[in-house]
Amino acid sequence: MFYFLNNRIVPAGEAKISVRDISILRGFGIFDFLRTQHGRPFLIGDYLHRFKTSAQLIGLPLDHSIDELKGLIHELLEVNRLPEAGIRLVLTGGESPNGYLPTDPNFAILIEELHWPDENWYRKGIKLITYPYQREFYQIKSINYLTALMLQPRARNEGAMDILYHNGEEISETTRCNFFIVRDNVIITPDKHILFGVTRKKVLEIARMNFPVEERTINLSELKQADECFVTGTGKKMISVVDIDGGIIGNGKIGKVTKRLMDMFNEFEAGY
Amino acid sequence: MFYFLNNRIVPAGEAKISVRDISILRGFGIFDFLRTQHGRPFLIGDYLHRFKTSAQLIGLPLDHSIDELKGLIHELLEVNRLPEAGIRLVLTGGESPNGYLPTDPNFAILIEELHWPDENWYRKGIKLITYPYQREFYQIKSINYLTALMLQPRARNEGAMDILYHNGEEISETTRCNFFIVRDNVIITPDKHILFGVTRKKVLEIARMNFPVEERTINLSELKQADECFVTGTGKKMISVVDIDGGIIGNGKIGKVTKRLMDMFNEFEAGY
Secondary structure (H helix, E strand, C coil): CEEEECCEEEEHHHCEEECCEHHHHHCCEEEEEEEEECCEECCHHHHHHHHHHHHHHHCCCCCCCHHHHHHHHHHHHHHHCCCCCEEEEEEECCECCCCCCCCCCCEEEEEECCCCCCHHHHHHCEEEEEEECCCCCCCCCECCCHHHHHCHHHHHHCCCCEEEEECCCEEEEECCCEEEEEECCEEEECCCCCCCCHHHHHHHHHHHCCCCEEECCCEHHHHHHCCEEEEEECCCEEEEEEEECCEECCCCCCCHHHHHHHHHHHHHHHCC | CEEEECCEEEEHHHCEEECCEHHHHHCCEEEEEEEEECCEECCHHHHHHHHHHHHHHHCCCCCCCHHHHHHHHHHHHHHHCCCCCEEEEEEECCECCCCCCCCCCCEEEEEECCCCCCHHHHHHCEEEEEEECCCCCCCCCECCCHHHHHCHHHHHHCCCCEEEEECCCEEEEECCCEEEEEECCEEEECCCCCCCCHHHHHHHHHHHCCCCEEECCEEHHHHHHCCEEEEEECCCEEEEEEEECCEECCCCCCCHHHHHHHHHHHHHHHCC
């Protein structure tokens, strides 16, 4: 595999940065992740726009325009010759003399093989567990996944595929996905304290053609009343949620609205 | 400068790790930081014990015993030949195939020149600003400093040297220091939701010889009643706090209990 690192395309094994980088010493950096569909970067404009926004909000300079980033990604995909690929952009705090404050960032584009979740997740739906946590500076796709990774063993023990964050009252998002409920055929998703997903945006666009959509606060208590739940994310697309903390959602199977949306999303993707 | 990286001593410029390390992709890792006094690592046992504890709590394997770590640090100090040095231990999530879950850690020991704060901080005291935030998994010295670094520009604008975290009611710690108040000659410091500092421990030990000490919850409202405030940390030792959010503490000068403790700490250090 070949990566892009600070203006050069290098073999993945040579893509290394100093242990003094502020991402390593202080967990300070941003990233984004997109993928190809039929060999072409899927919804690339949205992802690059978000990456630029994250850089601006965290205060790290990014020397490349969106068009330059598109060019670099195109070049990198050509060199790597994968049928489909994951594309990860990473911008770090840079090598810091004082070990604390960010300096000139390191910028990397990584190409990865795509690994989709188990086919059963799509057919049977998944379980979530809930946890009280609000991502810091949630509008930024920062590299901070401490809570997410610390909770992995617990999720695994409980047979859950992901963790749903809330603040004691309101639901925000899962560790890596946006969250939706369906009630009386209305599709509802939080509009605050979340990272706005690119898949979320596309699914909402598709949903609006066929269903009423509400972007608003979802209270924890509404989970019990939901007919269906699902999550969206780049690396997952759309997955039905049939169990939250051991409470069964609807009849415990993929709901009909969720199924319809999944089909429509797959159709959009197939025609991309 | 020479660093230790995964079983080898290497020139600092060659101490590099893969951009696929989970510290870079997911901000997942721990560290600790100590320093020499008269060329010898100061209170090394406490620091290495905490580093081992952090590794255990975050779930990253550390292949070296405390004695081995002492040996490595000794060797590294010999090679670097600095009169005094900062010693930074870093243990990361490792190079992850799936870009998410930790694998075999990268372990590094960095040697740094020591930079003490401005002499004026010690003579005149410093200002803090407060911010509602609880460090995730606060018992672990993780590399997550996202909130701390994001707030730096605001602190700078307000002339503050650090940020004091609270949960809306109770005070915990600053971004990199433990926090104390003095009231009626009693020394009080939080005992919950904090990282237990090595300097904190030593200062408490010294304080107990001369003053009543309370390790207990400090409410935000108690700041107004404090006669004196100060912070402790490895890279700062003890610094008086004379202003919090624009509210002057005591008479706005270093208090007499703080001054006495600073002298006693310096004395202990000088005799180390």
